[in-house]
Amino acid sequence: MKMTIKEIAKLAGVSQATVSKIINNYDDVGMKTKERVLALMDEHGYRPSYAAQSLVKKVTKVIGVIYAGKINANFNHPFFVEVVSTFKKTMGAEGYDLLFFSNEKFHKADENYLQRCQHYNVDGCIIIGGEHVEPSVDDLVQSDIPCIGVDIQLDGPHSGYIMTDNNQVSALAVEHFYLSGQREIAFIGGAESSLISNEREKGFRERAKAYGLQTPDDWIVYGDFFEDSGYKQMNELLKKERTPRAIFAISDLMAIGAMRAIKDQGLDIREFAIIGCDDITAARHVEPPLTTIRQDKDKIGRMAAYILKDLIQGNIERTSLKVEPDLIVRESTGHEIGSV
Structure with a gap:
């Protein structure tokens, strides 16, 4: 039977939070405790789930995907299809899943991208630029949620963007x-x-x-x-x-x-x-x-993924990049x- 984080904590005589700290490689847990917990995890074949990793860091391994504005509402322009496909593969290899947000309409006046991203606790967002971008995009970009833009200039505190020159x-x-x-x-x-x-x-x-x-x-x-x-x-x-x-x-x-x-x-x-x-x-x-x-759709997709990952991990704060065309x-x- 598959073990849970609760059961591992009980066997080790520690709290679930301590097990989560060990899973997420925090350095404020004693070496003996860490070794005991890791040994129990290995003995019982325990592999941490995303939920377990999230208890301390609140990491969900979920990336929001927003097609901002009217032009890209149907997700059917070949350029963006290829960029997002490469982005998905690159982020998937890093253990992330994608969550697509609808921009057809907001059901309540106070609903916006930021609230929806907070509701799903996304780790970050990729925003695909279109025409007539919704004002609520700026609320999201100015928040503490890392965002990477493709064909849209973002100027938030934890944002970046990439586009062709x-x-x-x-x-x-x-x-x-x-x-x-x-x-x-x-x-x-x-x-x-x-x-x-x-x-x-x-x-x-x-x-x-x-x-x-x-x-x-x-x-x-x-x-x-x-x-x-x-x-x-x-x-x-x-x-x-x-x-x-x-x-x-x-x-x-x-x-x-x-x-x-x-x-x-x-x-x-x-x-x-x-x-x-x-x-x-x-x-x-x-x-x-x-x-x-x-x-270079492949490069744009891969760079968007790596920049967003660095934004999420705090390796960079703000950046922009232009890719040369051929x-x-x-x-x-x-x-x-x-x-x-």
Whole structure:
């Protein structure tokens, strides 16, 4: 029969709290007592549960997962799916489980992420950034619960964040267009309220200006990072008196939507040059395969896990990290074109 911490404490003639201190390697227990308890645990094959480890440290080995804002509410953007998958595997190897919090609605006016995290006694949280982030996220970030943000800047006392260098994302795209002979470029961004979209648009405008490229104001349009918005905005661009033939869409899904719009209009996709961002799996399977700016999703997920673990353990207090992107050249920009 499986032993419990209560039974081990009874056999050793000590309190459950003392057994918990020994399990959690506290140094305020005498060596003889520690040796006696450890010997009993070994003799009876006792392995401490998460609950046992929590009696002293209040460690639950549970990490809250929050998709903040509207854009990520369905958990279905390939970039975030891959980041969170890597994060889950990395934290799982460290003995942590994940608890996903709903952001569909709060049932009571005084309910918020902080109270819900306190209710479940999570050790820390990963917060995935979206658009129109709920104000209650800030209450959580400013608390003593360690938080790591992905694509959202956190400034709490025990927080950190990690994201791709979005200025460099646009720099790589514009530079590739420039070296390919393009001199006029359209831009399909995310929502105008999006931090990520704004950073990429700023980088796009700055680098285009540095290279003397033309980016007409009516060629700067906004979607929502998903395919249908790329399709819609590309159709709008195709209605312009002068049609852009070089397009930078700041997500692969929007770029794929733009390619679909071009084909549905009966135009030759080979007369256009299109760059996306993320390097999702679908990017290499569309026709033509999509040139893209690769975000290192595996590294972002692993770094988010390790930073959060260090925040939980008190090894660091606040930190931020930007991950360098890479240009992946495929056939969607494999030819010289111009504007008409």
